[in-house]
Amino acid sequence: MPSPVVAPPRAALGNRPFRLAVPPVSGVLRPRLLLTGVGVALGAFLLFCWGLTIGDYPVAFTDVIRALWGSGDAGTVIVVQDLRLPRALVGLLVGVAFGVSGAVFQTMTRNPLASPDMIGLTEGAGTAVVAAVVLGWTGGLGLSTLGLLGALATALLVYALAWKGGATGYRIILVGIGVSWICSSATNFLVARGNRFEAEAALGWLVGNLNGRTWNQVDSLAIALAVLLPITLGMGRWMRTLMLGDDVAAGLGTPVQPVRLALLLAGVGLVAFGTAAAGPVAFVALACPQIAQRLAGTSSPPPFVSGLTGALVVLGSDLLAREAIPGTELPVGIVTGALGAPVLLWLLIRANRAGSGG
Helix, strand or coil: CCCCEECCCHHHHCCCCEECCCCCCCCCCCHHHHHHHHHHHHHHHHHHHHHHCCCCCCCCHHHHHHHHCCCCCHHHHHHHHHHHHHHHHHHHHHHHHHHHHHHHHHHHHCCCCCCCCCCCHHHHHHHHHHHHHHHCCCCCCCHHHHHHHHHHHHHHHHHHHHCCCCCCHHHHHHHHHHHHHHHHHHHHHHHHHCCHHHHHHHHHHHCCCCCCCCHHHHHHHHHHHHHHHHHHHHCHHHHHHHHHCHHHHHHCCCCHHHHHHHHHHHHHHHHHHHHHHHCCCCCHHHHHHHHHHHHHCCCCCCHHHHHHHHHHHHHHHHHHHHHCCCCCCCCHHHHHHHHHHHHHHHHHHHHHHHCCCC
16 A cells, blocks of 8 residues: 655655655565465475374375375374374464464564563463462363463563553563563472472473373364454554554554554463463564564564464474484474574674664
């Protein structure tokens, strides 16, 4: 859509009209963005099917495709659909949830370092789960539900502490980093206080893991995405105007604080359900939006492509985690952490050279 033209006094600008660069309403129609989305989706589908071939009972790639449609050998169909498909679907959906959530936070705060990992949401979920494991109190709730409640409570605390006539992205990041360290310290204290078995159970969840996923996690995460993704993508235009700053966004008709709160709740919901399903898989929400932005050539992280990139990264990392050491299945969070740490360092170096601090 062409940029709106604002005509200031001619004495100040001569005969040249002043043009305010407003992000386009619809970025999905741009060829590069569309091709990037199709390419990343195809790559994620191939990794999804490849992951279904791996296990104690090897299955050929073509047999996996047939088994997904319910045809072929009955034993193969049972292995693929009942035993392996839940894990693959959780990895796919968790990657989408974290990727879109990271794009929301980075766009909303105008900071490439803003992500649920950095502002305490995943740490809050981890603290709630570890407290339940070590202290032996769950209130009748499962660990996934406790992780969800922990992330939501942390988000509300960050937003409340960042509020000062409004909650700007800068204050959300600063407050979130402080809350993140508090939660991390509390988690370390609880792990040190627990016995060996409690500590192992807590750490196994804290790393981020797809082992043993069932249809229960798939169902809850799929329902959450079906509700939250349309809401998030529907606010795409308002989200892009926030990149111009609060004053400019308000001048363009964006209800800044209601939109920011709605985006915050949607982003928190995505990361909370993703964390509840697979634990806090590190760096996916931080790195994938930046990768998607550079692949698509956009001025801000595109949410939908960021979600597809998240799925690609989580599924690929899970393959590496299962195949890197023969006979051992590493938690997927170990691989994403190893891959994401260089991206974080690169972003810090880039921000330092730009003199922007992110």
